[in-house]
Amino acid sequence: MKSVRIGIIGFGKVIRAFLELLPDKRDWIKTRYQQDLQIVAICDSTEYMHNPDGFDPGELLAYKLEKIASDKRGRPLDQSEVGYVVNSFLEMGVNVAVEALPPTRETGEPAQSYLLAFLNAKVPVVTVNKSPLVYGYQTLYMAARKQHVAFKFSGTTGAALPTTDTVATALAGAELYGFEAILNGTTNFLLTEMIKNQSDLATELEIAQELKICEPDPSLDINGWDTAFKTLILAKAFIDPYVELPDVQVQGIQSLTYADIEPVIQAGNTLKLLGKAGFENDRLRLRVKPSIITPEHPFFHVDGTTKAITLFTDTMGRLTMIGGSSGLKETAATILKDLVNTHRDFSRI
C-alpha cells in the first residue's frame, strides 16, 4: 500500500467538493490502486493546519465551513509564505501538493511561486488553477522535468473531459498538430439557451445566474478569455510551449444578439464558441471565436454545459471526445485522478 500524503493550498469550492468525494472513494482506491490517500496538511487565507495521521475529510470540511460561516476570513495567501508552507508540508511527509488558489488576472501569482517551490523540492503537484499555467507554464514545466516530478493539471482544461490525459497517454507516440474545442460550459449553455428560446444574451445570462450556472461575474467566460486560457494551456503543453497569450486571437459572444444567430439556425446549422489551434504557414495560430457548426459536425448536439474536443494527429487520425459537465464534483474527480496517476506505475497498468 502506497501512502499518498496530500497537502492542500486553498479552500475554495473545488476543494470542498473534493473533501466530499474523498470519503466515498478512499476504500475503493485502496483496493483498486493500492493507494492510501490522506490529507495531512492544508493552508488557506485563514490558517495553516496539519495532522500527521491524516484529517478526517468530513470533519475538516465541517470545521472549515463553520469558520467561513462565522466570517473569520484572513488575508489572501501571498508569496511571502511560500517557504514556510513548503517546509511545513515537507515536515508532514507530503508527497503531493494540490493547489487550488483563486485564479488571478494578468499574473500567475502567488500560485506559480507555490507550484515552483514544491516542484523544486521534488514534490509532485496537482493544480486546478489556470493562472499559473497561462503565465508560467514554461517555467513550471522545465522545473518538473529537471526534478523528475509530476506536474498535473487535468482539471484546468475541460474538467471531466479528459483533454490532457488523452494526448499524453492515449495518443502517445502520435504527434498532435491541432485541435478545436468547446471548452467553456457557461458560454455553451448560454448559446444553447439563446438558440432554444430565440432570446438575447442578457436574458439568458440573468436566468443562468439565478440557476448558479454562471459566476456572479461571467465576463471572462462570455468575452472568450476563459476559452483562450484553456486553448493556450493545451497548445503549450502539447504543441509548442513557447506560444503565449498575446498570440491568441479572441472573439467572445458578448456582443452577439439573437438576430446575429438566426440566419445560421435557419440555414440548418448552429453556433458554438470554439477554441482552435492549428498551423498556418508553419506557424501555430490560436483562435477563439463563435463558429458555425454544420449538422454533420460531431459538436452539433453538444449542448448545455457539455464540452468537447477534436484532436488532429499524424498517425491516429482525428479523435473527438464529448463529455464533462462544468460541475464541482467532476472537477474534484479530476483532482482524485491526478493524485492516483501521480503515484501509479503506468508501465504496470
Place this chain on the structure above:
Amino acid sequence: MKSVRIGIIGFGKVIRAFLELLPDKRDWIKTRYQQDLQIVAICDSTEYMHNPDGFDPGELLAYKLEKIASDKRGRPLDQSEVGYVVNSFLEMGVNVAVEALPPTRETGEPAQSYLLAFLNAKVPVVTVNKSPLVYGYQTLYMAARKQHVAFKFSGTTGAALPTTDTVATALAGAELYGFEAILNGTTNFLLTEMIKNQSDLATELEIAQELKICEPDPSLDINGWDTAFKTLILAKAFIDPYVELPDVQVQGIQSLTYADIEPVIQAGNTLKLLGKAGFENDRLRLRVKPSIITPEHPFFHVDGTTKAITLFTDTMGRLTMIGGSSGLKETAATILKDLVNTHRDFSRI
C-alpha cells in the same frame, strides 16, 4: 535514454505496417520520450531471427516480404516452440514482446501460451490479437499482476479509438458502470452504404470486398462476433473479469435487408450495430445488436469505418469518443503507443 528491446511474434499485415511506421518515428521518440526502440528478435511461421544490435526495420521488411513472395512458408507456430522462443528472446535482452499471431477461433492458442510465458518471465507484452483475451484474459491478467509487468492490448478493442487507455488513465479513480460502442468498422461501413444507397447487404458486401474494406471472409464482422469479442474484452478489463463469451447476447446484421432499415430512416433515425455493457438487476449484461440511433445521439453521424464509444462513469459523467478508422497504420500506431507507455514513468508525465 531507455533501451526498448522489442521481440516480435508473428509477421502479418499489422507488423508490416509497424515496420513501415517505426523508421518515421524513431528519432522523434528518442527526443520526446527518451526511448530507443529496437527490434532485436522476430519469430514467425518461417523462421526465428535475431540481431543483438537491432534490425533495420526497412531491411527486415524487405527481406520478409521477399520470402513471402517466393512462397517459402513454414508451418504455423504452435505451443511446442514457446520455451525456445522465450529463452531466445531473453538471450537477446528483449524487454517487451509484441504478439501479433493470426486470430484463432474458439481458442486463444498458441498466442495465450506465448503471452503467458513472457509474462511469467517478467517480460511485458503488447498484443493486437483478440483471441487470447477472449479465451484467456483472466489467466493473463493474474500473471501480469503477480509478476508486476505490463499487459497491454490497446489495438484489440477499436484500434486508434483509445478505449483501454481512456478508462485506465483518463478516468482513473472513476468507476465504469457500462458502455455502448460501435467497435467494428466493416459493419459500420456496410450499414452506412446500405442506408446511403438504399441497397441490400449482399450488394454492399461485394463492393466493400472489391475496395478491400472487407476481409475475404467477413462473417465474424457481419454476424456480430467481432463486436462481441471487443465488447467482452472491454467488459472483462474494466467491469468484471469473470464475464465470459457465453454471457454475450449476439445479433448481427447478416439477415438485415434495406426493407428492415427503411422505416427507421423514414422516422428520421439511423441504425448502427452496437456492443453494450450495463447492469440489470445487479448483473452485468453484454449485448450486441443493430440499434436505432436518434439524431441527437452522438453516434448519429459516426459513418463509414469510424468507431465510437460512450463510457458511463460514477464521478466523471458520460464520455463519448469518436474516431479511429480500421486502418493498418492506426493499428500499428497503437503498438507504438503501447511500447512507449510500457517503458514510461507515468508519474512524471
